[in-house]
Amino acid sequence: MIPLLTRRVLLFLAVAQLFSRAAAADAADLPVLWAERLKSVVAVEYVTETEVDRRPTATMGTVIDANGTIIIPAGSIDPRAATWQLKDFKVYLPGEATSTPGEYIGQDAFTGWHFVRADAATRVRLTPVTAYAAPVESRKIALADFVWGIGLRGKDEDFTPYILQSHIAFIQSLPQRTGIAQQEVAAPGLPVFNRQGHFVGLALSSFGQTFLQLSRGARSTAVLLINVEESSAILLADEVLPFLNRVPKTVSGRPLAWLGAFGLEPMDRDVAKFLNLSAQSGAVVSEVLEGSPAEKAGVQPRDIILAIDGAPLPQLKPDTIVVRYIEREIDRRAPGDVMTLTVLRGMERLDLRAVLGEEPKLIREAERKYFDRMGLTAREFVYGDAIERRVKAAEPSGAIVHYVKPSSPVAIAGLRFDDWIQEIDGVVIKTFADAVAKLTEIERDDTKPEFVMLVSRINETAVLRVKLR
């Protein structure tokens, strides 16, 4: 005999089934669509190798072409990691315990996607998501539209796939067209489809949700929770499909377009109105970087950028989105491209013609060397370091401490991450090579009891005595 409560539940399920059958009558069977589209998704695992350990990371990706190219979200790889630290890429098909090797191709600056390629054996088992793209004219998505997507469980469950479904709650420009569903609709990085099985968009990393945390006897506190496994935010198909050809030509992602207007800050509506710029937005340039295209174009600190190539900056919500808008305008271009900036300087409007340059060497591209006995990694001083420390970028400037091994001789002496090495044993360090030469000499000398480093940190220097024995 079935207990009363269970019977009620069964009855409810039966009724619910009736309704859903009726609603889905005009569409193909969802489980069939789901099983087909599973071939467009994979789990990707890789290892980040550091001085002392190997950290595995699992993420999810979408297959975009017949060559087995996979895109994984921007946030799935630490932007500070050098590409040579990323090792052992593996591709897992949903629900399978075994992997095949993958190749890391690089990151595209404009979309932020990292590109990975599956091996030949795996490629044939994959279907690119473009196979499910609807014709341009029928890609429209509207409020309350039904959408569904795929989630993958963890590695311990063989990345078993499951289905998620929801409806579009609202659509926003951030600045890309982004749909927000009522509930989580796919794992970040995985595709979202409509009832017909057409590709609607790519799930972004999810937005935070505020919850009240109640604890006995204490006042409730608000906590922001972010679901890292599933997301309700969707980058719409028109913001995805046209850019799938942006496969990086080099693993570093170069060439990278560079303007060199630092610290863009949005202008809010009140300020726009005060400056008689009612219907549009703008961004204040905080600093103009030394030797940059912006400097050569004549941009000055406190100029307000109003338009790019004659197109006024749109008013987007929230105000800060306008900064992303400008950054994307730069990232979508290539070094050598011309960008005309209309700026407001005082009461004057000026058109400044900037020829975009190549982004100076980034911290993640800087040369590094690890010294195990002392316990530090020294890294090349790059352009960004000069900007951060307010020194001339053109002058050779020594080396930066990139890593300090806990409880190592340098850690005990008080050396910290990001310290700027000025002198080692009284020798002035002018270049990274100087630092490497001096540190190698000390590392090799087993008889040396101690050495002294002069480092600079924030606005101060410190003399550190490192005991080796």
Add this chain to the structure above:
Amino acid sequence: MPGRAAMSRGFNRLLDAVVRIDVREVAFEAGTRRFTASLGSGVILSADGLILTNAHVVSPRAVEINITLANLERVSATLVGWDHWTDLAVLRLDMDEVKRRGWKVAYATFGESEKLFPGQEVFAVGTPHGLTRTVTRGIVSNKNRYFEDSRAVNGYETGAFNTWLQTDAAINPGNSGGPLVTSDGKVVGISSRGYMGANNLGFAIPSATAKTVMSRLSKDGEIVRSYIGVVPGALQDLENFYSLELSSGGVLVNSVDPGSPAAKAGLRGGDIILLIDGVKVDGRFPEQLPPIQNLIATRPVGSTLKVSARRNGEMRDYDVVTEKLESRVGEEVALERWGLSVRKVSRTFARENQLDNELGVLVIGVQPGFPGAVAGVSRGDIITKVNQLPISSIDIVKAAHAAYETKPAPTLLETQRNRRVSLFILQP
């Protein structure tokens, strides 16, 4: 006569000279003027009613100072001067009122803190947790404690120019400013702070320092010190590296403030100062640093110091012209109609934060719902311009606020935060 303090005439006289101090201060932190009340202790040290207490008990923000005398009667007092560097302040009793009411005021005398020895019996007298006239007993635990902090006196710097007496006589909140005395009632220190959560680790400013500070504060109302911008470090254990004889002394230059007189003269981190104006300086240990700092500080502002320093084995002389020492904390004001409290950016603050100049005021408080908060201004922003006018002095921002008060109109602020420039409009 150790152990028989209460019997001595000196000790009785001291008890009559200890006072309780109740202070009402204005505070600017919340985007408005607020008043806070606090209490501490003090000791009368002259027949004309000069009281010595801590700078963290009475500061220039005090709007009302009430003194409770040994006869439990209350009388008001005024601030004569304060010096956060040594955590000392001097007050003056309203002697007219004292006379009018026919009270007698006892005063204590200084003892010699230099002659104290570790283990010697001392007493702390004061108002711990509001318990007026509490005497606690202990010994001198250490006579030369180094303690320097950049914000320990209500956000102001302290301890660079003096070392401290350490005692195990119980020192609790409210003891601050009260005397630390020997059994004959001589004031050898001014109780200042204790380690919270520790057992009987109390600190006092030695009378040797207190005597000088008191006489200068009562004469001039302030203490002007010289500054060169050298942050010294103890040379301890580094003598070998710098090939120094232990007897030659020396002070390690740990850091030089950018733009400071020492930086202009060419000194930099890692240099070893051996002589100042031909006089040997020995800073091998942290405890030796405050006297060296004090040696520089007590030179007249604008004087030239000949600093002889060693770099990479070579001696060189540097002529360093001293500047007036300034606190990092500038003048504060509440701009109440905007709901903002601001503090002038000082030269020291600007250097510390790598600002290009001293323009602007730092936002230290924002009142929710007021024009500043509505516009998006937040704590930590530096307002550099108001209606396009650079804020070179706090008066400019005061004037703009006064104009807004009489005729509210949209006001444009330019702010800076982590080198990022933003614009905000204050809407009436």
